Amino acid sequence: MKTWTTQNSTIYQILEGRSNSFLINSQNNYILIDTGRKNSWKDLNNKVEEILVKDKLSGLILTHTHFDHAENAAKIKEKYGSTILTHKNESDYLKQGNSPLPKGTNLATGFMVNAFGKHVQSRYSYEPADPDIFVDEEYNLHNFGFNACVIHTPGHSKGSMSVIIDSEIAIVGDAMFGVFGNSVYPPFADDPETMVKSWNKLINTNCNLFLPGHGKEINRKLLKNQYEKHK
Template sequence: MTTEVKPLVIPIPLGHVNAFLIRGTRPVLVDTGFPGSTPKILSALQKEGYKPWELGLIVITHAHLDHTGSAAALAGATGAPVLVHKAEAEYLSSGAGAPVVPATLTGRVLRMMIGKLAPRPELGVTPVIRIDAPYRLDAYGIDGAVIPTPGHTKGSLSVDLATGECIAGDLITGLFPPRKARLPIFAEDTALARENIRALLDRHPLIIYTGHGGPFSAPETEALLR
């Protein structure tokens, strides 16, 4: 008889972007949405039976405002340390963003619409943990690791869990109809993004959560590499 593994990942929809709560003895938050997302995230934490001060860690998959906007507020509200890739620590500290590099026609159009991205010093938060190698989550009662998966940005991170759940940030996107897995519309290195999508698939995930849209199965994700 096979014992069903209880999912650890709780998606937190925040409009066009997703954050994620990973259940553990001390839960881990992955990404924080735009500025103003703190109440929704704290509500999701409470709904799962956790107090704000029980949050063990805030993981930032990459330093773009739609993922970092509420990091400072949440770190202040919970006392949880913030983790980011070393390559993007200074962006996070200063309230600036990692480069937004169009990789598709849609990306180029959106980049023109976005315009100049000025730093937001009031949103800056100093990351306590800065990594450039896998970071195990055992200390939080979670069997899994945060792993570097550059491509979308130089310091992009993903989370790989023993349950078969994976959080890929913006390495994969599902934002635009039809809602299928796609390569990122913004990427500092598209070839490297493809390599790291393959690396995630080689870990045999059952479900892949993404920063926009999703989630996707491994076969759905495999299709974007063809």
């Protein structure tokens, strides 16, 4: 299991592959970031239990409510009693268990969404869950025992958020992808121009490492280069 450390926290990569999920520990306080797809529940739950032992999973932060990040949210809340944090713009989607699919950012993905999006939308519904905390522009996680905060980084979706840990590492959901070598540009985003502005917002946090919802970690130099290219 891959891990990263900051001044006050340890970050565990719980799921990898199609969708990433991360668990943050600070002095035996734990928060989960995203939950992956429902077919990953067994792996997700086993790894969380392995780390938690007898400690409590106090929070679940959803970087956004697309199916591949939120399908296990209801199960996490039911099993662990975790407080769920979503952006206020997407809280209703989680309650409905259905979040609109994002638009394509290139010819291929744009064609896919336009041609098939409406027809397959119902396939990506999931078990609804009730969020507890509605984030606006920023939410401090001190009450959960972390030197961390959640910030609004829209563009991929209107309620996309990132988690800033000790101003060292950011968990960024689909604000960027770590799949395409020297590019961080996602194949899907509702508002690419706003997404690029969110990159600058993340650069200004002074974090040196960015952990995306898909693919590998992204360093600060690559993100800055991509921002300069696309701004």
